[in-house]
Amino acid sequence: MVSVSDAQAIILNLVQPLNHQRDTEVIDLLIANSRILAKPVTSPLDFPHWDNSAMDGYAVRYEDVQHSSENPAILEIVEDIPAGYQPKFTIQPGQTARIFTGAVIPAGADTVVMQEKTRREENRVFILDAPKPQEFVRHKASFYQSGTQLLPAGIKLNAPEIAVLAAAQCPQVSVYRRPRVAIFSTGDELMTVDQPLQPGQIVDSNQYALAALVRQSGAEPILLGIVKDDPVALEKVIAHAVAIADIVLSSGGVSVGDYDYVDKILESLRAKIHIRSVEMRPGKPLTVATFPTQNFPLYFGLPGNPAAVLVTFWRFVLPVIKKLSGITEGWESVFLKVRSHHELRSNGKRETYLWGKLHLIDGVYEFHQADGSQSSGNLINLAQTNALAVLPVGKTLIYPQEEVQVLQLSNG
Ligand code: AMP
Ligand code: MG
16 A cells, blocks of 8 residues: 555656647637647747837827926827827927827837826927836837747646737647546446436446546546446456547446456556555545556546545546646646634544535635535535545544645636
8 A cells, every 4th residue: 555645656657748749739729728738839929019108198209308397398299199000200309199008109209108297289289297218118029029939838728828829820729639538437336327226226426527527627538338347348448448548547346345356457458557555535445557558548446436536536637637738837736724614533544535615714715624424435515525635644633723734626
């Protein structure tokens, strides 16, 4: 049995990110939200493209207006320059142009005086206050210089990055393909959601949970259904799954019961088993294996208990999907230190994960353990979970208001 931190290190070491040449696709920018950029982007455009005004006001020559606080300058207005308009005149001594936010600074001018510091009289304007040299001018290339790197590869494309790519006239982008995750459930007792249940039978909820988790992680779930506790059927499905996916997630059948065949089948298929059980609760029976095939799939034999499936996914599988996805940083789980609302208990023998909710109280997060049983077979009170409190080995009690580490889950 390995510790949770050793298990995480072993597992992350087994994963190589997708290939930045082979494993990419070109997609429309409009559907690129949450995808991972596969190639660095450079632009032939400067940002700003030209010197432009940060204010509504007047484009002036600084030397004409530098003494305006004592002695207002009076300038002749030669043209109006709204946004989108190309100036026609060069500003000569004693001249100015009316200018609006985002509009091109005309030749000759070097400074903008905001309109609140002026008084207009027909074709003339009085400058009532001296500006600073170059005030309110956004200089060409001051935000970004053409030809340099605009965005690096390996970042997630969210609204700001998508806006940058749009401004740089990139209607299509090269992104990593979604990691493929095959999912199946094992157990003679399992039925699909639409089948009537006989005594002893339950619905295969793990397949639904895993499909949702995988999709939310940005990967593509491939659902392979329910497999009976039958070595022949299991071997067939496992062989198929590892041939088509980057990651395989099975649930159930990895414990020490008479009908738990998964590990034996993995061995018969020449898989290398790296982990068989982890010192955690829930989630002790956890098999992690690799196959010596070209796509080097990573196999997770997750426990069958519904709570254990969710907890082991959040703790171990999610970082793997992130690393595989091509994103260059931020794979590891994020832990916060917060106050616990309730007393939290563990038997201290294994690292214990208790599910519940982070509430914001006066701007500070507080962990509220879910009401009801924290049994790994209890699925019902997992609803609305957004954090797991972690009690390390040896820690049996956290008092109310005491600090506890939590794994924050992104459910958004
Ligand atoms: P196992 O690890 O196969 O011994 O399963 C442990 C427990 O989890 C048993 O009570 C199973 O009935 C339950 N279980 C296994 N697979 C699933 C599933 N796909 N959905 C819901 N519960 C399951
Ligand atoms: Mg089973």
